[in-house]
Every structure is written in C-alpha cells, then in structure tokens.
Amino acid sequence: MSALKNDLLLRTLRGETTERVPVWMMRQAGRYLPQYMQLREKYGFFERVQTPELAAAITIQPIDIIGVDAAILFSDILVVPQAMGLEVQLIESKGPILPEPIKTKNDLKRIRVPDVHETLQYVFDAIKLTKQELNDRVPLIGFAGAPWTILCYMVQGKGSKTFDEAKAFCYTQPELAHQLLQMITDTTIAYLKAQVKAGVDTVQIFDSWGGLLSKDDFENISLKYIRQIVDALKDETLVIIFAKGAWHSLESMAATGAHGLGIDWCIEPEVARKFAGNNIILQGNFDPAKLLSPIPVIEKEVKHMLKGFGKGNYIANLGHGILPNVPVDHAKAFVDTVRNYNLG
Amino acid sequence: MSALKNDLLLRTLRGETTERVPVWMMRQAGRYLPQYMQLREKYGFFERVQTPELAAAITIQPIDIIGVDAAILFSDILVVPQAMGLEVQLIESKGPILPEPIKTKNDLKRIRVPDVHETLQYVFDAIKLTKQELNDRVPLIGFAGAPWTILCYMVQGKGSKTFDEAKAFCYTQPELAHQLLQMITDTTIAYLKAQVKAGVDTVQIFDSWGGLLSKDDFENISLKYIRQIVDALKDETLVIIFAKGAWHSLESMAATGAHGLGIDWCIEPEVARKFAGNNIILQGNFDPAKLLSPIPVIEKEVKHMLKGFGKGNYIANLGHGILPNVPVDHAKAFVDTVRNYNLG
Numbered sequence: 072m073s074a075l076k077n078d079l080l081l082r083t084l085r086g087e088t089t090e091r092v093p094v095w096m097m098r099q100a101g102r103y104l105p106q107y108m109q110l111r112e113k114y115g116f117f118e119r120v121q122t123p124e125l126a127a128a129i130t131i132q133p134i135d136i137i138g139v140d141a142a143i144l145f146s147d148i149l150v151v152p153q154a155m156g157l158e159v160q161l162i163e164s165k166g167p168i169l170p171e172p173i174k175t176k177n178d179l180k181r182i183r184v185p186d187v188h189e190t191l192q193y194v195f196d197a198i199k200l201t202k203q204e205l206n207d208r209v210p211l212i213g214f215a216g217a218p219w220t221i222l223c224y225m226v227q228g229k230g231s232k233t234f235d236e237a238k239a240f241c242y243t244q245p246e247l248a249h250q251l252l253q254m255i256t257d258t259t260i261a262y263l264k265a266q267v268k269a270g271v272d273t274v275q276i277f278d279s280w281g282g283l284l285s286k287d288d289f290e291n292i293s294l295k296y297i298r299q300i301v302d303a304l305k306d307e308t309l310v311i312i313f314a315k316g317a318w319h320s321l322e323s324m325a326a327t328g329a330h331g332l333g334i335d336w337c338i339e340p341e342v343a344r345k346f347a348g349n350n351i352i353l354q355g356n357f358d359p360a361k362l363l364s365p366i367p368v369i370e371k372e373v374k375h376m377l378k379g380f381g382k383g384n385y386i387a388n389l390g391h392g393i394l395p396n397v398p399v400d401h402a403k404a405f406v407d408t409v410r411n412y413n414l415g
Numbered sequence: 416m417s418a419l420k421n422d423l424l425l426r427t428l429r430g431e432t433t434e435r436v437p438v439w440m441m442r443q444a445g446r447y448l449p450q451y452m453q454l455r456e457k458y459g460f461f462e463r464v465q466t467p468e469l470a471a472a473i474t475i476q477p478i479d480i481i482g483v484d485a486a487i488l489f490s491d492i493l494v495v496p497q498a499m500g501l502e503v504q505l506i507e508s509k510g511p512i513l514p515e516p517i518k519t520k521n522d523l524k525r526i527r528v529p530d531v532h533e534t535l536q537y538v539f540d541a542i543k544l545t546k547q548e549l550n551d552r553v554p555l556i557g558f559a560g561a562p563w564t565i566l567c568y569m570v571q572g573k574g575s576k577t578f579d580e581a582k583a584f585c586y587t588q589p590e591l592a593h594q595l596l597q598m599i600t601d602t603t604i605a606y607l608k609a610q611v612k613a614g615v616d617t618v619q620i621f622d623s624w625g626g627l628l629s630k631d632d633f634e635n636i637s638l639k640y641i642r643q644i645v646d647a648l649k650d651e652t653l654v655i656i657f658a659k660g661a662w663h664s665l666e667s668m669a670a671t672g673a674h675g676l677g678i679d680w681c682i683e684p685e686v687a688r689k690f691a692g693n694n695i696i697l698q699g700n701f702d703p704a705k706l707l708s709p710i711p712v713i714e715k716e717v718k719h720m721l722k723g724f725g726k727g728n729y730i731a732n733l734g735h736g737i738l739p740n741v742p743v744d745h746a747k748a749f750v751d752t753v754r755n756y757n758l759g
Contacts (some may be wrong), residue, residue, distance in 0.1 A: 232576065235738050239707035285680045285702055318662070319681060336629045337663065358629055363583035394579050 077209045080141045081272055083386055084309040084330045084352055092377065092385055093140040094409040095212070096402065097313075098392030099133040100145045103402060106132050116161040120146050126197035127204050134209055136399065137406050141210050141273075144201060144266075146194060148216030148277055151258055152225050154190035156182040159224075172228030174240070176247055182225075184254050187261045194262075195269035202270040213271030215263055215300075217278030217314065218255040219293035225251065234280055241292050248292070256296040260303045273309040275333070276300060282316015282335075289320050294327075301327040311354060315391060321346035335390035336361075340379035354386040357405065362389075362397040366404045373408040382413075421553045424485045425616055427730055428653040428674045428696050436721065436729055437484040438753040439556070440746065441657075442736030443477040444489045447746060450476050460505040464490050470541035471548050478553055480743065481750050485554050485617075488545060488610075490538055492560030492621055495602055496569050498534035500526040503568075516572030518584070520591055526569075528601045531609050538606075539613035546614040557615030559607055559644075561622030561658065562599040563637035569595065578624055585636050592636070600640045604647045617653040619677070620644060626660015626679075633664050638671075645671040655698060659735060665690040679734035680705075684723035698730040701749065706733075706741040710748045717752040726757075 075081070079093035101107060107129055110119060119125045129145040149167055153159045160168040173179060188195070201211055224230075226237040241248040263274050281293050297312060304310050305328050312324050313333025324332055325347040332351050334343045336358035343353055357376055362369060377387065387409040393402060419425070423437035445451060451473055454463060463469045473489040493511055497503045504512040517523060532539070545555055568574075570581040585592040607618050625637050641656060648654050649672050656668050657677025668676055669691040676695050678687045680702035687697055701720055706713060721731065731753040737746060 233704060233738070235704040235707065235740070238702070238704035242705055242708035242712060282681065286683055288702075316660075316681070319683070319686070337626065337660070339630055339663070342663070358582070358632075360577060360579040360582035361586055363579065364586035368586060394577070396579070 075207050075210055075272075077140055080210050080386060081309060083384070084273060084311070086330075086352070086384070088383055091413040092380075092387050092409055094387040094406050095139040095141040095143065096133070096137075096389050096393050096405070097143075099137065099139055099143065099402075100129045101393060102395035103393055103397045103399060104132055104136060105399070106136065111163070116147075116163065120150065121193045123193060123197040123200045126193075127201040130197075130201045130211070131204055134205070137403055138410070139209070139406055141212055142201065142205060143212040143214065143275070144194070144198060144271065146197070146214070148214070148221065148279075149224060150191060150194065151215060151221055151255065151262060152182075154185045154187065154262075155254065155258055156185070157225060166230040167224060169224055169228045173225045173251060176244075179247065179251060182254065184257045184261075187258070187265050191262060191265070195265055198266060198269035198271055210272035211270065213263065213266035213274045215259045215274070215276060217276050217281065217293055217300075217312075218252045218259065218296040219284070220278050220280045221255045221259075222248070222251055223280045225255075234283055238283070241288075252292070252296050256299050260300055263300065263304055264307065267304070267308045271308070273311065273330075274304060275311040275313060275331075278312070278314035278317065281314030281320075284317070286319040289314070289317055290323065293317075294320060294323055297324070298327050301329045305329065311352075313354070318343070318346065322348065325351040331386065333388065337390070340376065340381075344380075349384070352384050352386060353380060354388050356390040357388070359389045359391050359394050359397070362393065362401045362405060364401075366401060369401060369404045370408045373405055374412065377409065377412050419551050419554055419616075421484055424554050424730060425653060427728070428617060428655070430674075430696070430728070432727055435757040436724075436731050436753055438731040438750050439483040439485040439487065440477070440481075440733050440737050440749070441487075443481065443483055443487065443746075444473045445737060446739035447737055447741045447743060448476055448480060449743070450480065455507070460491075460507065464494065465537045467537060467541040467544045470537075471545040474541075474545045474555070475548055478549070481747055482754070483553070483750055485556055486545065486549060487556040487558065487619070488538070488542060488615065490541070490558070492558070492565065492623075493568060494535060494538065495559060495565055495599065495606060496526075498529045498531065498606075499598065499602055500529070501569060510574040511568060513568055513572045517569045517595060520588075523591065523595060526598065528598050528605075531602070531605045535606060535609070539609055542610060542613035542615055554616035555614065557607065557610035557618045559603045559618070559620060561620050561625065561637055561644075561656075562596045562603065562640040563628070564622050564624045565599045565603075566592070566595055567624045569599075578627055582627070585632075596636065596640050600643050604644055607644065607648055608651065611648070611652045615652070617655065617674075618648060619655040619657060619675075622656070622658035622661065625658030625664075628661070630663040633658070633661055634667065637661075638664060638667055641668070642671050645673045649673065657698070662687070662690065666692065669695040675730065677732065681734070684720065684725075688724075693728070696728050696730060697724060698732050700734040701732070703733045703735050703738050703741070706737065706745045706749060708745075710745060713745055713748045714752045717749055718756065721753065721756050
C-alpha cells in the first residue's frame with residue numbers, strides 16, 4: 072500500500088485531527104460536467120459502467136476539474152439487482168426500469184446471491200484501473216445501495232415518490248421481504264468486500280429511500296440489514312452510511328460502529344451532532360439546489376454550513392447528489408470555499 | 416349557525432376534552448372510492464372541481480361510505496394559481512402541468528391578486544351546497560396550499576421530486592420570489608376568508624413541499640407567509656397547518672397560533688409532541704402505504720399510533736393523502752379502529 076498524497080478524507084474518518092475539512096460531492100462524476108456529457112453521447116449507460124477504462128476516466132474527471140479530496144467510483148447501485156439476475160434498463164434522463172420486478176414467492180426463484188467475481192468483475196477491474204490512474208493523488212470511495220433502497224427498485228420496478236408497492240410488499244409479505252433483504256445483504260457484503268480487495272479506501276452505503284420509512288420500519292426493514300453490512304466491513308475498511316431523510320435514526324446509525332454518517336440539508340449541523348453523538352464523523356449537508364445560486368451566495372452559505380459543523384469530525388459534501396443543471400464554476404466555488412476555509 | 420350532530424373535530428381543535436378521537440383522511444374524497452371513479456369517468460378534473468353539484472357529491476361520499484368525522488371540500492390547491500391568471504392543466508394520473516410558468520420579472524405581469532369572488536365563486540357555491548347537503552352531520556374543512564408549495568408549481572410548471580427550479584428561482588431572484596409569495600399569500604387570505612364566509616368550519620393549509628427546504632429556508636420562504644395567513648384567519652376560524660416533512664419547524668409552526676398541526680409518519684408522536692409543545696392539537700400520522708397491509712395489521716398499527724399520541728389534543732389522520740390503490744375496507748378499518756378505540 073503506497074501512501075496517498077492527499078489522505079484528508081481517510082484521516083478524518085479515522086477521527087484524526089486534520090489541517091482542513093475534506094470535501095467531495097455525491098454524483099460528482101456526473102451530468103453537470105461537459106467532459107462527462109461527451110462520453111455520455113458516445114456510450115450507453117451500462118457501457119460506461121461496465122467498461123473499466125470509461126468508468127475510470129469518468130471517476131477521475133472531478134479530481135482534475137473540480138479539485139475534490141476524494142474520487143468515488145463511477146457506477147450505479149442497480150448493478151447489484153442486475154448481478155442477482157434481474158434485468159435493469161437505464162433510460163437516460165428517465166430513470167431505471169426493472170421490467171420484471173419481484174412481486175411473489177415465485178419471483179424470488181428468478182434471482183440468486185451471485186458469485187460477485189463472476190457477475191461484477193468489471194467493477195473490480197474499474198477500481199484497479201482507477202487506483203492506478205489516480206496515482207495516489209486522493210482516496211477512492213466504493214459504494215453500494217442499502218438493501219431497503221435496492222428492494223425498492225426490485226419490487227416497484229421503477230422510480231417512485233412513495234415506493235408504495237415496495238412498502239406494501241414488506242407489509243403484506245414480511246417473510247418474503249426479509250428473505251429478499253437478506254439475499255441483497257449477502258450480495259452487498261460480498262460485493263463491498265471485493266471492492267475493498269480491489270483497492271477502494273472507504274465505502275459508502277446509500278439508503279436513498281430510508282427517509283420514506285417511519286422510525287420503527289426503518290429499524291426493521293432497513294437498519295437491521297445495514298448493521299450486518301457495517302459489521303462485516305468495519306474492520307476491513309472505513310464505512311460511511313447515508314440514509315437520506317432518516318434524521319430520526321441518526322443515533323441508531325451511529326451505534327452501528329460506522330465511521331461516518333451522511334446527513335441532508337433538512338437537519339441543522341448542531342441538531343445532527345446532538346442526535347448522532349460525538350463518536351462519529353458527520354458528512355454533508357449543502358442543499359444541492361443551492362448550488363444554482365449566484366457564486367457569492369454559495370460562498371456565504373458554505374461558510375455558514377462550515378461554521379455550523381465546527382472544527383473536526385466532519386467531511387463537507389452536499390446533502391444529496393449534485394444536480395445536472397449546476398454550472399461547473401458553481402461546483403468549484405463550493406469546493407474552493409471549503410478548501411480555503413481553515414486558511415482564511 | 417345550527418348545531419352539528421358530530422362536532423368532535425371542532426371541539427378537539429378548540430382544545431376541549433372529547434369522548435373519543437376524531438378521524439378523517441387526507442384525500443378521503445378520491446380515487447380509492449369506486450363511487451368517485453364513476454364520476455371521474457364522466458367528468459374532467461376541473462369540471463368536477465368547478466361544478467358545485469359534483470364537488471358537493473364527491474365531498475360527501477366518504478362521510479356516507481367510510482364514516483369519517485369531517486368532510487373536506489373536493490377541490491385542488493392549484494385553483495389559486497389558476498385564479499391568479501396562470502393556465503393549469505390536470506392530466507389524470509400524470510399530475511399538473513402549468514405550460515407557462517413564472518421564470519422572470521416579466522412573467523409576473525401575467526398574473527395578479529384576483530377578486531376571489533370573480534374567479535373562485537364556484538368554490539364558495541360548492542361549499543354552500545355541501546353544507547346544505549351535509550345537513551349538519553359533520554363539519555366541513557376548507558383548504559388552500561401554502562404559498563411556497565403554490566410557488567413550486569407556478570415556477571417549476573409541473574410536479575418534481577426536488578423542485579430545483581422553484582428553489583433556484585428563490586435563491587437567484589429573491590426579491591421576485593418574495594413578491595410572488597406575497598401575491599399568493601394575499602390571494603390565499605382572501606380565498607380562505609371567503610371559504611369561511613361561505614360556511615367551512617375550519618381550514619387546513621397544505622405545505623406539501625415544505626419538507627424540501629432547510630430550516631432557515633423554510634422560515635424565510637414558507638413559514639413567514641403561512642404566519643400571515645394564520646394571523647389573518649385564526650380569529651375567524653380554526654386553522655390547521657400541515658407542512659409535510661418539516662419536523663424541524665414544528666415549534667415555530669406551533670408558535671403561529673394555529674390550532675392544529677399535521678405531522679407525517681416519519682416523526683414519532685411523542686417526539687412531535689415534544690417539539691410542538693402542549694398548546695396545539697396534533698393531527699396525523701399513519702403511513703398511507705400501511706393501509707395496503709392486511710386489515711389485522713392495520714388495526715394493530717392504528718392502535719399503536721393512538722397509544723403513542725395518548726388521550727386528547729389529537730386528531731387521527733394519515734401522514735399524507737390516501738393512495739389510490741387502497742381497498743375501501745382497509746380505509747374503513749382505519750377509521751373504525753379509531754372510532755372504537757376509546758370504547759374498547
């Protein structure tokens with residue numbers, strides 16, 4: 072293992088005191104970058120995800136262009152249901168479609184806990200290539216969806232505001248739901264372990280739809296399985312959990328032993344710290360839509376955010392993925408304001 | 416004013432001790448009812464909204480079929496932007512489209528604060544007819560959207576998960592945004608006052624997209640205007656505020672002097688009570704998707720909810736509108752469990 076030139080993110084996640092706050096942005100390798108759009112015009116979504124050279128090139132773009140302190144592998148949480156045997160279509164700007172979703176006991180026979188090296192080797196190849204091309208400049212973040220969020224797509228078959236069919240599946244066929252959640256969990260653990268082996272420096276678990284559940288349901292349907300993943304990974308790598316909207320469970324999420332906890336902009340830094348306690352690194356929480364503001368407003372608001380989090384135990388990020396219509400210099404203003412903060 | 420046979424809702428909102436918990440459901444006059452679907456096949460959306468006989472018939476359906484303790488006028492929050500001069504199309508099961516949204520200073524010239532009696536008289540006629548046909552069985556709830564939620568549609572021009580264009584409008588053109596919010600507020604105050612004059616017994620302000628804002632933005636963009644509406648209405652009628660997802664501002668919302676506060680299922684009753692204090696009636700908060708569960712599960716979960724809220728100062732409701740795919744007997748099980756609770 073060679074030493075990283077910039078290991079701010081990892082040192083922060085380990086609880087060490089750092090010279091400044093590290094910063095990266097969810098979906099930083101994405102549609103707001105013209106360089107990404109050029110590749111998007113030439114190659115289909117899964118072509119970009121499954122071709123290590125393309126995935127690596129896209130992953131590295133924001134390091135060169137925006138100057139973030141970490142790279143996050145260009146991929147998608149839905150490669151997991153795909154590897155489990157479900158067809159996933161990703162129609163650009165229309166969101167994912169799973170044409171044959173899981174609805175019954177019989178449907179479960181169509182999927183399996185796969186050998187991740189047989190089904191997802193392209194991810195591990197992309198990680199190796201990215202690490203090589205990053206040349207130790209910054210750490211590489213791996214990721215997977217939380218089992219509940221993956222179930223949402225596997226059952227609903229597409230995006231949704233409420234994921235009511237996914238919830239109904241859990242409420243009406245709880246045994247089947249837990250069977251499916253366990254299969255996703257087992258796949259995800261093997262998948263993340265193999266990501267670590269391939270070279271990622273830390274992993275983030277995205278529970279994009281955790282906030283649709285009540286506190287009790289979040290514990291029973293989501294956190295129970297996230298906990299298994301954290302347990303299996305936390306001694307091998309640094310683990311960040313991000314369950315958007317699940318403010319009510321910050322305390323329980325912190326208790327999993329994860330190293331970092333993502334939060335969205337609907338909770339104030341001081342309140343999040345109170346709920347999560349002092350033994351975990353917080354990550355977030357700039358409103359992605361606020362990057363559409365004029366640059367002086369962005370600078371002012373980012374400083375306000377940084378002040379709210381105080382010094383240490385903190386990674387600057389957005390509260391959700393960057394929006395496609397954000398100007399590149401606005402994204403850069405966000406990152407620069409963080410990078411210059413402690414020096415200012 | 417004649418005495419209502421069932422005034423549980425009003426007595427609860429006034430803070431009186433009642434013999435049992437009142438219950439109604441957001442969107443109770445809606446697509447899960449076959450009787451509603453029959454009228455929906457024959458008449459277009461705005462035909463149903465604008466024809467007092469149809470609106471009254473639809474409003475009364477859940478009183479007869481489900482046995483709720485209050486009627487809520489069948490209408491739509493988007494009649495306000497329509498009255499202000501914007502075209503609103505409501506394509507069934509596709510959501511609203513406003514083909515010429517507000518984007519610039521110039522666009523503001525296309526709208527006005529209207530004379531509500533000129534533009535929305537059909538609503539007041541529907542209220543009068545509904546009151547007559549309800550024959551004092553239960554109270555009638557009037558409603559309007561919160562100014563921020565209305566702005567969302569007026570600027571974004573359609574539904575959205577993030578309402579990023581509406582937010583960007585507020586962040587990049589704050590003066591214009593506040594001008595628009597004030598126009599919506601002025602219209603809404605006149606509209607709700609006329610609803611009260613026409614006969615509604617209480618009004619609810621729906622801030623469906625309040626939860627997309629940070630606490631600071633919610634105060635500045637949304638609550639500031641809700642406060643004006645509450646101030647103008649609270650001495651004339653009983654006022655309920657429902658800002659979905661805005662758990663962080665329950666204390667500030669309670670401080671407006673509103674009588675009731677709606678909450679969603681992502682906050683536990685005890686926590687909501689702690690945040691909101693003891694001087695306001697709470698309303699909510701059953702997860703609408705949970706009505707897709709088997710009836711015994713619904714009964715168990717409703718009792719759990721009722722226990723959580725404790726006795727008094729509480730109106731049973733869902734945490735958002737009822738879903739179109741809920742079986743009628745499941746909706747009835749929800750209502751019956753509440754109605755029988757204190758007797759059981």
